[in-house]
Amino acid sequence: MNREELTKRLKKIIEPYVQNKEAFENVTEETDMLQDLKVNSAHLVDIILDMEEEFDIEIDDDTAEKMLTVGEALDATERLLKEKA
Amino acid sequence: MIGNDLVYFPDWKRRSGDRLRRFRQKIYTPRERIWIENDSDHHLLEAKFWAVKEAVYKSAFKKLRERKFAPKSIAIVDYDGIHFSVIHREEQYLVTVEVAKDFVHAVTSPGVGHLSFSFEDDSHYRSQITVEESAMKLVKDNFGVPHGFWKNRKLDLSVSHDGGMAVVDVSF
Numbered sequence: 001m002n003r004e005e006l007t008k009r010l011k012k013i014i015e016p017y018v019q020n021k022e023a024f025e026n027v028t029e030e031t032d033m034l035q036d037l038k039v040n041s042a043h044l045v046d047i048i049l050d051m052e053e054e055f056d057i058e059i060d061d062d063t064a065e066k067m068l069t070v071g072e073a074l075d076a077t078e079r080l081l082k083e084k085a
Numbered sequence: 086m087i088g089n090d091l092v093y094f095p096d097w098k099r100r101s102g103d104r105l106r107r108f109r110q111k112i113y114t115p116r117e118r119i120w121i122e123n124d125s126d127h128h129l130l131e132a133k134f135w136a137v138k139e140a141v142y143k144s145a146f147k148k149l150r151e152r153k154f155a156p157k158s159i160a161i162v163d164y165d166g167i168h169f170s171v172i173h174r175e176e177q178y179l180v181t182v183e184v185a186k187d188f189v190h191a192v193t194s195p196g197v198g199h200l201s202f203s204f205e206d207d208s209h210y211r212s213q214i215t216v217e218e219s220a221m222k223l224v225k226d227n228f229g230v231p232h233g234f235w236k237n238r239k240l241d242l243s244v245s246h247d248g249g250m251a252v253v254d255v256s257f
Contacts, residue, residue, distance in 0.1 A: 035229055040247065042096075042135060044154060045111050049104065064111065065155040 001081065006074055013050045014070070017043040029071030047073075055081060087199075087241050087256040088144030090136040092189040093248025097132040112138070112156040120164075129184070134161055136191035137169045137180045143243050144193045145173055147230055190252055192243070198257035205250055214253060223253070 011027065018024045019038035023031065033039045039047070048059050048067070057080040059067070067073045100108050109118050109131065117134055124130040138159040145159075146152070163170040169191075171178040179194045192201070202214050213222045221235035223244070233240035233255055241256040 041139060041154075042092075042112075045108055048111060049107055052107075061111070061155065061157060065153045068152060068154060 003074065003078070006077060007070075009054060010051070010070065010073060010077065013054060014039070014047055017047060027070060029069065029074065031070045032068055033070065033073075034068060051077060057081060057084060086144045086147040087193055087243045087254055088140040088142065088147070089190070089192040089243040089245050089252060089254040090139035090143070091245040091247045091250065091252045092132045092136045092139075092191075093250070094129065094132050094184070094187050094189055096248070097135075098128050114157050114160050117161055120161075129189075132189045133166075133169075133182050133184075133191070136182060136189045137161060137171060139245070140180050140191040140193050140243070141171050141173055141178045143245075144178060145176075146228075147241075149174075150228060188248065188250060192254045200255045200257065202253045202255070203250065204252070216255070221255075 011024075014033065014037065015024065017037075017039045019040070020036065023036045023038075027037070031037060033044060033047070034041060044067075048064050051057070051073070052059055055077055057077065059076065059080065063076050063080070067076050109121065113121065113131070113134060121127050121131045121134065135156075138156050138161075141159045142156075159171060159173045161169055161171050167182055169180040169182060171180055180191050181194070182189060182191045184190075190201075190203075192199070200216065213220045215221070216235055219236055221233045221240065223231050223233055223242070225231050231242060231244045233242045243254050245252055
């Protein structure tokens with residue numbers, strides 16, 4: 001799966017939890033899910049759980065704690081998918 | 086340094102079954118999970134635990150300036166339902182929790198004086214609030230941390246909003 005496809009699927013996961021819809025329209029890899037998209041911090045856990053289900057991966061605590069931006073979430077997913085393959 | 090959090094409690098009843106189990110594993114320590122699972126109102130207790138962790142995170146961030154999503158590193162070690170004792174980075178925090186209507190409100194021990202302002206429309210807290218008939222301006226620094234400026238004094242405060250409501254806790 002390439003980065004573009006991964007980004008599309010991740011955006012679909014994040015969207016229901018976004019409160020700042022305008023920021024979501026202009027999302028980049030640097031976009032911070034809590035500060036920019038105003039995702040409620042408890043919903044960051046829901047995003048992690050949705051990612052685990054969508055990509056059939058397990059995101060451990062050490063990985064989760066560094067997943068604050070869209071790019072960091074993509075990096076983690078790419079790495080975990082490679083490890084799984 | 087003060088830290089607070091406001092949780093809209095009905096949102097916490099939505100998760101169930103395996104989703105709830107996995108959710109709790111991500112954010113609560115094993116001891117916290119046992120407390121939650123053995124409580125007759127487990128959804129309320131987990132919402133309180135979460136609010137406590139968030140309040141401590143905000144307080145600690147003001148000193149550490151370190152952004153990390155590591156809720157299990159903020160461990161509740163004792164509680165009586167209103168007062169919560171928490172350890173984070175070998176430092177102890179005491180947090181007070183109140184429940185009003187559908188909201189859970191947590192605030193770290195703020196020092197000698199403390200005022201709490203709540204707003205039913207969360208758009209009203211953003212720029213300024215009135216304290217003793219004088220305007221207190223709220224300004225965020227480069228880290229997104231809010232500060233209050235009132236009568237030439239800089240005040241330590243914390244802001245939280247959820248469920249359309251906002252609360253500002255100010256330490257004097």
